[in-house]
Amino acid sequence: MVKLIGSKNVIAAVFISGTGSNLKSLIKFSLLKRSPIKINLVISNNTKAKGLNFAEKYKLKKKTYNFSNKKLSENLILRDLKKNKIKLICLAGFMKILSPLFIKKFKGIIVNIHPSLLPKYKGLNTHERVLKNKEKYSGCTVHFVNSELDSGKIILQKKIRVFKKDTVISLKKRILKEEHSLYPKAINKLFSNL
Ligand code: GRF
Secondary structure, eight states: OOOOTTOOSEEEEEEESSOOHHHHHHHHHHTSTTOSEEEEEEEESOTTOTTHHHHHHTTOOEEEOOOSSHHHHHHHHHHHHHHTTOOEEEESSOOSOOOHHHHHHOOSEEEEEESSOTTSSOSSOHHHHHHHTTOSEEEEEEEEOOSSTTOSOEEEEEEEEOOTTOOHHHHHHHHHHHHHHHHHHHHHHHHOOO
């Protein structure tokens, strides 16, 4: 495990599959003077991911692997990570499950953001399930990634109230907004002395 607190210029890769709004917030955060991370690579499993436009806009190196052969894609990604000296992987809406072997082989830290108050509502369709169960609260969680889905140690969480009038769309929107500040805060918690 690499040294965490006090680390500066931790070189990061962000993995995405879709819109990339968390990627955008992480890029903005990484460009702040006091940020402990520098993003050197964006990886997507989807050539059409809208988030790839942010990589382009901020002139970040980007690579796409389709995962039709997962083992091969993962090996090529591991090679990219090594070449780019990546020490931190931030999963941000990445819809592929990384294999235990990939997690073991990557000699750095992998973190993820999930739109629920883990350990509740692991996996997909979190907002639907939260509403169906009439939960009073939901939120988002940044956690370490281990070989079990959405189960690694929690780094930081933000809790929000679920309103009676909430729909999947309204809840998703409010939680996503919280994610954009939670992810940078969690990274600061890992690496900064602040
Ligand atoms: C976020 O809700 C994140 O928590 C989940 O997927 C969504 C990605 O959104 N894992 P975006 O692509 O960052 O906009």
